[in-house]
Amino acid sequence: MRRWEHAWLTGATGGLGKSIAYQLAREKRVRQLTLLSHTPGEAERTAKDLAYRYGIQTRVISFNAEKPRVKALRDAARKDMPSLVILTHGIMPPEDLLDPRLAERICRVNTLSMITLTSILTKEGFKGDLVFVSSVAALRAKQRNALYGMSKAALTHYAEAVRQYGRQHGVHVLEVRPGILKTRMSEHVSVPLKEPPQRAARHILTALDKRKHVLYTPGWWYYTMLILRSLPARVYDRMKL
Numbered sequence: 001m002r003r004w005e006h007a008w009l010t011g012a013t014g015g016l017g018k019s020i021a022y023q024l025a026r027e028k029r030v031r032q033l034t035l036l037s038h039t040p041g042e043a044e045r046t047a048k049d050l051a052y053r054y055g056i057q058t059r060v061i062s063f064n065a066e067k068p069r070v071k072a073l074r075d076a077a078r079k080d081m082p083s084l085v086i087l088t089h090g091i092m093p094p095e096d097l098l099d100p101r102l103a104e105r106i107c108r109v110n111t112l113s114m115i116t117l118t119s120i121l122t123k124e125g126f127k128g129d130l131v132f133v134s135s136v137a138a139l140r141a142k143q144r145n146a147l148y149g150m151s152k153a154a155l156t157h158y159a160e161a162v163r164q165y166g167r168q169h170g171v172h173v174l175e176v177r178p179g180i181l182k183t184r185m186s187e188h189v190s191v192p193l194k195e196p197p198q199r200a201a202r203h204i205l206t207a208l209d210k211r212k213h214v215l216y217t218p219g220w221w222y223y224t225m226l227i228l229r230s231l232p233a234r235v236y237d238r239m240k241l
């Protein structure tokens with residue numbers, strides 16, 4: 001089981017992020033955990049609870065993915081550089097395919113903020129494991145969540161390139177492609193096969209142990225997406241997914 005001295009985690013007030021935070025702490029995989037959150041009150045409560053229950057050091061940095069404060073983040077990285085960074089924050093609001101403002105907001109949170117954080121960290125000399133949480137929605141478009149899928153497709157593309165960059169710079173990239181998680185984000189999606197976030201968190205930490213580059217969680221999504229990606233447009237476009 002791998003361990004890290006200090007980790008940064010975004011989205012720790014959300015279903016997946018919180019599960020990862022508790023698993024990291026419970027298994028004593030980190031000595032220090034910094035939560036980056038735009039709702040500091042809730043993140044502070046989680047940080048205190050983690051410190052109390054598991055005896056790890058925790059702290060919270062204010063982070064709004066729509067408007068990241070570059071200087072504050074750079075200073076925090078300079079002062080105490082993590083060796084594990086897990087970026088789980090994200091939004092999937094009700095969509096209108098023809099709304100450019102909404103497209104901009106979704107891309108700011110789901111994609112551009114990831115680039116900002118990656119840029120700050122690598123320029124400050126980050127070495128270690130960097131985890132991007134994308135989605136199977138990145139791999140083939142659907143009208144009902146086109147903007148979300150587009151933002152994740154861009155993230156998947158970016159993660160692949162950072163992985164190549166990282167090979168020469170001591171950065172290992174894991175890109176996670178969850179299917180549908182049982183969290184607040186997908187409350188309105190009525191499908192029977194939602195994955196509990198605790199299980200996805202376990203898969204992510206095991207993938208880090210194995211130094212994997214890409215993780216589908218659950219694993220059968222790999223085969224599902226292989227089939228969906230191979231379908232011709234005239235068939236795929238008519239499918240109700």
Ligand SMILES: NC(=O)c1ccc[n+]([C@@H]2O[C@H](COP(=O)([O-])OP(=O)(O)OC[C@H]3O[C@@H](n4cnc5c(N)ncnc54)[C@H](OP(=O)(O)O)[C@@H]3O)[C@@H](O)[C@H]2O)c1
Nearest residue numbers: 011013014015016039064065089090135180181183185186
């Ligand atoms: N749920 C699914 O079915 C599913 C499927 C595939 C991929 N994913 C991806 O998995 C990741 C985790 O999602 P989840 O299911 O855990 O969703 P969630 O429970 O809704 O959590 C989302 C997290 O993102 C944070 N966040 C949202 N806007 C932010 C902003 N402007 N600045 C900083 N943080 C912000 C939220 O903070 P607040 O709570 O404070 O707003 C929350 O902690 C996301 O990247 C999502 O796209 C989810």
